[in-house]
Amino acid sequence: MIAGDRLGSSRRVAGLAGVVLTGFCSALAAGLLILLLGYVVVQGWSAINPSFITQLPHPVGVSGGGVANGIVGTVIVVGLATLISVPIGVLTGLYLAVYGRGIAAELVRFLAEVLSGVPSIAIGLFAYTILVKPFAHFSALSAAFAFAVLMLPLMIRTSEEAVRGVPTSIREGALALGLPDYGGVMHVVLPAARPLIVTGLLLSIARVTGETAPLLFTAFGSQFWEVNPTNPMAVLALQIFTYAISPYDDWHRQAWGGALLLILAVLVLNIGARIALAGRTKKF
Amino acid sequence: MTRRTSAALIAGFVGSLGLATLPVLAATQLTGAGSTFVYPFFSKAFYTYSQQHPDITVNYQSIGSGGGIQQFIAKTVDFGASDVPMNDDELKHAGGAVVQVPVALGGEAITYNLPVSTAGGLRLTRETIADIYLGKITRWNDPALVKLNPHVSLPDLPIVTVHRSDGSGTTYIFTDFLSSVSKEWKDKVGTGKSVQWPGASTVGGKGNEGVAGQVRQTPGTIGYVELAYAIENKMSTAEVQNKAGKWLSCTESTVRAAAATKANVSATDFSIVDRPGNDAYPIAGYTWAFVYQNPSDKVRAKLVKDVLSWVTGNDAQKIAGSLNYVPLPETVQETAKKAIAEVKV
Numbered sequence: 001m002i003a004g005d006r007l008g009s010s011r012r013v014a015g016l017a018g019v020v021l022t023g024f025c026s027a028l029a030a031g032l033l034i035l036l037l038g039y040v041v042v043q044g045w046s047a048i049n050p051s052f053i054t055q056l057p058h059p060v061g062v063s064g065g066g067v068a069n070g071i072v073g074t075v076i077v078v079g080l081a082t083l084i085s086v087p088i089g090v091l092t093g094l095y096l097a098v099y100g101r102g103i104a105a106e107l108v109r110f111l112a113e114v115l116s117g118v119p120s121i122a123i124g125l126f127a128y129t130i131l132v133k134p135f136a137h138f139s140a141l142s143a144a145f146a147f148a149v150l151m152l153p154l155m156i157r158t159s160e161e162a163v164r165g166v167p168t169s170i171r172e173g174a175l176a177l178g179l180p181d182y183g184g185v186m187h188v189v190l191p192a193a194r195p196l197i198v199t200g201l202l203l204s205i206a207r208v209t210g211e212t213a214p215l216l217f218t219a220f221g222s223q224f225w226e227v228n229p230t231n232p233m234a235v236l237a238l239q240i241f242t243y244a245i246s247p248y249d250d251w252h253r254q255a256w257g258g259a260l261l262l263i264l265a266v267l268v269l270n271i272g273a274r275i276a277l278a279g280r281t282k283k284f
Numbered sequence: 285m286t287r288r289t290s291a292a293l294i295a296g297f298v299g300s301l302g303l304a305t306l307p308v309l310a311a312t313q314l315t316g317a318g319s320t321f322v323y324p325f326f327s328k329a330f331y332t333y334s335q336q337h338p339d340i341t342v343n344y345q346s347i348g349s350g351g352g353i354q355q356f357i358a359k360t361v362d363f364g365a366s367d368v369p370m371n372d373d374e375l376k377h378a379g380g381a382v383v384q385v386p387v388a389l390g391g392e393a394i395t396y397n398l399p400v401s402t403a404g405g406l407r408l409t410r411e412t413i414a415d416i417y418l419g420k421i422t423r424w425n426d427p428a429l430v431k432l433n434p435h436v437s438l439p440d441l442p443i444v445t446v447h448r449s450d451g452s453g454t455t456y457i458f459t460d461f462l463s464s465v466s467k468e469w470k471d472k473v474g475t476g477k478s479v480q481w482p483g484a485s486t487v488g489g490k491g492n493e494g495v496a497g498q499v500r501q502t503p504g505t506i507g508y509v510e511l512a513y514a515i516e517n518k519m520s521t522a523e524v525q526n527k528a529g530k531w532l533s534c535t536e537s538t539v540r541a542a543a544a545t546k547a548n549v550s551a552t553d554f555s556i557v558d559r560p561g562n563d564a565y566p567i568a569g570y571t572w573a574f575v576y577q578n579p580s581d582k583v584r585a586k587l588v589k590d591v592l593s594w595v596t597g598n599d600a601q602k603i604a605g606s607l608n609y610v611p612l613p614e615t616v617q618e619t620a621k622k623a624i625a626e627v628k629v
Contacts, residue, residue: 058331059324059327059328059330059331060323060324060327060328060516061324061327061328061512061516061607062328132360133358133360136358136359136360137360138315138360138361220315220317220343220345221343221345222313222343223327223330223331223343224313224334224341224343225341226313226341226343228313232313232343232345245489245490245493245494245497246493246497247493247496247497247500247513247516247517248516248517
């Protein structure tokens with residue numbers, strides 16, 4: 001009995017220690033995140049005002065100005081990247097989940113996995129080599145291509161998971177009602193998988209929105225309005241980088257402001273992803 | 285989200301992209317890249333230029349002189365800029381005759397960050413600057429520095445030298461200066477856009493921006509930056525003894541005096557460091573812009589020619605003067621004009 005008690009108490013101690021340790025680590029992680037977010041908010045808040053969002057950057061040494069061109073540039077580059085990566089990502093995911101068998105599917109999965117581990121700067125250099133140098137022109141399009149490549153692994157994985165999550169019985173039901181195979185996939189399986197696919201899309205957009213390295217040798221940056229995707233363009237993340245390493249106090253302030261804008265954008269995307277997921281649970 | 289609303293969203297998004305593209309297609313964007321030394325000037329000048337010419341924007345990115353030459357050779361930019369002309373090897377890689385145009389003149393300040401008051405100025409001889417960067421003088425209270433600055437209570441603090449981490453014309457000018465004042469530097473390290481920094485305690489910064497930022501943030505540091513960066517950021521700058529033995533601060537007039545000792549410059553004879561003359565500040569140089577002599581796109585080349593003519597003209601050089609650069613001497617302006625005329629459009 002005494003042995004049993006001892007065992008019981010030591011288990012209780014170990015259990016308690018486990019709870020305390022995991023709790024402490026969770027608190028540490030959450031605390032660091034809150035500290036980081038709080039710091040960005042405190043530093044960035046003072047920079048955000050109407051002119052910061054609506055004006056062009058001012059030349060060096062002239063205070064004021066904004067990042068309006070960078071905000072528009074971010075929307076254009078990420079928008080184009082989405083247009084490129086969604087069809088490829090979703091169809092690849094569909095292939096893997098529905099048709100892909102054997103070594104071919106494994107190879108595609110493996111390559112997507114490898115792609116997700118490639119450093120973003122290497123992807124930027126790749127985009128420079130195939131889209132900037134041959135055309136002798138920096139462009140937002142080359143940045144969008146680099147972003148699309150960065151988005152693909154996550155898009156493929158979530159699309160595959162989303163399609164897999166749709167019960168086979170539903171697709172069989174569509175076939176039984178006389179729909180051809182592609183009709184069943186297009187009109188029944190994909191719509192059912194859409195909330196998860198949209199979630200994956202929003203998360204991959206959030207992942208690339210803050211990327212800077214691939215932009216250095218693709219989008220190149222600009223101080224002016226530019227919405228033609230074949231030209232160099234300002235992008236918010238790149239502006240933050242340029243401003244942050246500058247020696248000017250005003251630019252430091254604007255870099256914090258830009259960082260706050262990016263965090264807010266990613267927050268909105270994450271909330272959007274949750275709402276999209278909530279839509280899914282209601283449907284089933 | 286129903287299918288119809290998402291379709292409408294996508295249509296709206298693509299449509300607004302198309303619409304937004306329309307008015308700006310009319311404006312031509314010229315791109316340049318390179319020297320960070322000249323960036324405060326170019327930034328202001330091209331801003332002014334696009335206000336005067338709403339149909340042209342000149343997008344100049346300060347990626348460093350080394351990067352500027354590389355991107356120029358890769359033909360990804362309309363013009364490059366560097367604080368040292370392209371050398372023979374680089375010209376060979378350019379794959380076509382290159383026209384090099386002097387566009388700006390400026391000085392490099394020796395800037396430092398000390399936690400004590402240096403009212404009355406910190407004085408450094410040419411030799412002590414070389415010894416600091418050689419790693420032979422490693423503490424701020426070194427007897428050599430104390431002897432030069434009896435009025436400053438120099439702290440017992442290690443000296444951290446700051447250099448450029450990227451290929452830099454500013455570095456070229458600075459190492460050109462060090463090579464001409466110190467035989468040991470010339471033999472051990474030499475002159476170049478990027479060199480093997482010999483000191484044990486040295487850190488790199490990207491661009492003039494990065495070096496200025498490092499020095500501003502870290503006590504005990506010393507660095508070399510274009511004068512506009514030092515003044516704009518209210519950084520302390522050292523008085524440097526020149527070849528004639530005079531103590532000079534880096535100012536518009538001492539840099540002008542240095543340039544005046546050389547009647548004209550060319551892409552092969554351009555150095556104005558460590559010049560004789562009582563008022564000549566020893567660390568200064570010209571920035572050069574590069575364009576191809578026989579450009580394939582004549583329309584863009586014509587626009588670039590116009591921009592360069594304006595930049596080297598009196599209006600833009602006045603802007604340079606207001607930003608602590610030195611307006612180009614008349615003889616050099618003539619040289620620039622002749623060079624620009626060589627571009628065939």
